[in-house]
Each structure stands twice: as structure tokens, then as C-alpha cells.
Amino acid sequence: MDSFSASLMKDKREIIIAPTIYKFQNFGEFAQEFALGERDVVLTNEFIYKPFMEQYNLACTYVFQETFGAGEPSEAMIETMYERIPYDSYDRVIAIGGGAIMDLCKLLGCKRPSSVHELYFKREPVVHEKEVIAIPTTCGTGSEVTNISVAIVKDEKDGKLTGGETKLGLVSDDIIPNKVCLIPDLLKTLPYKPFAASAIDALIHATESFLSPHRKTVTSEMYSVKAMEMILEGFRRIALEGPDARLDYLGEYVTASLYAGIAFLKAGCATVHGMSFPLGGTYHVPHGESNYALFSKILEVYDEYQPDGELGKFKEIVARCLGCTKADALRTLNVTLEKVLPLKPLHEYGFTEADITGFPVSVMENQQRLITNSYRPMTKELMERIYRECF
């Protein structure tokens, strides 16, 4: 086992909920409670700012992520963000957006390193200095409560740049946001497809935490179960009534994804995330969608190995929420998910036959922290089978 996983397993904390959690009806209520002013910097997207924030004419500084780069944070994007937002220009950081914006704001709360590269390769310490308030506008990553900030950085081996890039998580309890505000109203403009992919991601966080063989605790299980129940009820409604059924249930989705984040910060994600990382990194498949592409097959492989135990309890929860028998739970779950978001075979994302054998090698090398958390012990051969059957 890698040393990072070993240290996580020694952690005796029952649960980690570092931020104080608030809930508001709309952005105005939040701005009033926190007395937003000149020394606050708000990182968001213009298309979230316009409908929800512009009307309040506040004195805080709004910065739009798209002015220094779209998509997932990269080394270059973070350096540009640092230049665009001088460190002495603010006292508080407010993240209003998806996982990418929340991850960027975690860095704005910390002392500036000599370079982003040095920070991600842990040659410079993480020094948290400014208060960070995280307000998620998607319902998936749980980044508002986690201790990770993910970025695409220049890859290096033995201290030398390889010329390639890799996705790395900067991990430190010091970067967990200080406050989380849930404002379901802000999810109203989230288009259906990123909504569905992020909600499925949250369901997978809850499931992987629930099935975690070594790190789950009584309290993390409670958060996993509640998150699964809320999300499955939402999916049952979408399957019956169509995508608009999400609109009067957004508060439950954003709360459930927070609960799933709390669960996985303690219990950990596992094989679904581990195997989806090279897929997301190589073919730029959105995070939730790349997890979804592998989720059902991995559950099937778990079911062959040990259908009772924690997986049996998982099937009971699914059966109760979706109104089917325990024996039919995994099939009914797949049918329901298919109605929420049609499942695509891996080759439609660009995945090739060579990846069937190539990706397991990369997962074994780079994703031990996730693979050690697998319900069924993972081998290269088993991963090849999963990729082949999803191909």
C-alpha cells in the first residue's frame, strides 16, 4: 500500500466537517448576512453573475474565471489568476461556481508560492491566510468541503519535466473552505447535461464511500446513506417526469452533494474514480460523465465477488428508493440512470483498444490511493476486463 493511503487509514477521526454550513434563499440574503464589501473578491462566471448578482450593485470585486481561462484549472491559468488578483487587494475570497472555481478559490486563500508547479509538487508549503467562502453552483464535486484542489500541471519524473501534463490534487486540510453557503437558486441556470453528470458524480461519491472497505465510519455512512436516498429520489422523479422534475428539487441535490463530499472526505472514493481518471485526462471527458461510463460495470464486478455484506446493504437502499426488489436493484438502478443520462460506450469518447491494456498500467501506477479503497481487490487483469466490457 502507498504511504498516503496508509496515513489515511491511520486517521482516527470519525468525520471531518471543517466549514460552518449556511443555507440561503438567494444571493442577496447571503450578501447581506456576510456584509460583502470592498475587501471581498468574488470569483465566478459572468453567466452566473448577470442573473443572480449584478442587480445588487455591491462594492466587492467580481472576477470572471473565463477572463483568464476556461475549463479545468491549469498551471498557466492559476499563474494568470494570481496576476489578475493581487494578493493584497482582498481579505476574503468567495467562490461561486462549479468544482473548478471552488478549487481555484482554495488557492486564492493561501499565501502565494514562488510557482504553482512547486506548490503542486509539494516543494513549498500550503499556508492558508484568508477566509474562503464556497458556494457551489453544481451538485457534484463536494469540493466545498474537501481538502483537495485539482489542477492540470506539467508532469515531472525524478525532478525533471517530461514535456507532458498530468492531473494532480493538492491535498491539505488547510485548504478546506472556512464557510459553505448553499443557495439552491443558483443552480437554476445550470444546463441539464452538466447537472445530470454532476448529480451522478455525487451519487458515485456516496456509493464509493458507503462501500469503502477500510476507511468508512459510522458517521460517514450516515452521510452516504442520506446522500444516496436524496439523489435516488430525485432520479426516480426525473425518470418518471423528465428533466424539469429537477427544478423544484435543486435544494435536495445541492445538499446531497455536500453530504456525499463529507462522506468521501473521510471514507474515500475508489475504483470508479481511479479508473475514470485516465479517461478524463486523456480524452477530456467531464468528470461526472467519465465516472458514469464505468460505474455500472464496476458494481456488477463487485456483485460477482461479494453480493452480500456492504453491497447487499447498498442494494437494499436502492431497492427501497427506486421501488424494486433487492435482487433487481442493480438492473433498476441502471435503467433509472439511463433515463437521467444515456450511457455511452467508451469508444465514443475516443477510447481505443490499446487503452484496454494501457490504462490499467497507469491506474496501478498513479491511482493507488483510490484503488486501495476498492470493494473488490483490484488487479490489472480485472481492470482490463472492465474497460473491455465498457468499450
Ligand SMILES: NC(=O)c1ccc[n+]([C@@H]2O[C@H](COP(=O)([O-])OP(=O)(O)OC[C@H]3O[C@@H](n4cnc5c(N)ncnc54)[C@H](O)[C@@H]3O)[C@@H](O)[C@H]2O)c1
Ligand atoms: N476539490 C475536489 O474535491 C474536487 C473533486 C472532484 C472534482 N474536482 C474538480 O472540479 C471540476 C469539475 O467540477 P464540476 O463538475 O462542478 O464542473 P465545472 O466546475 O467545470 O462546471 C461545469 C460546467 O457548468 C458551468 N456551470 C456551473 N454552474 C453553473 C450555473 N449555475 N449555471 C450555468 N452554468 C454553470 C460551468 O461554467 C462549466 O462549464 C474539475 O476541475 C475537477 O477536477 C474537484
Ligand SMILES: [Fe+2]
Ligand atoms: Fe467525483
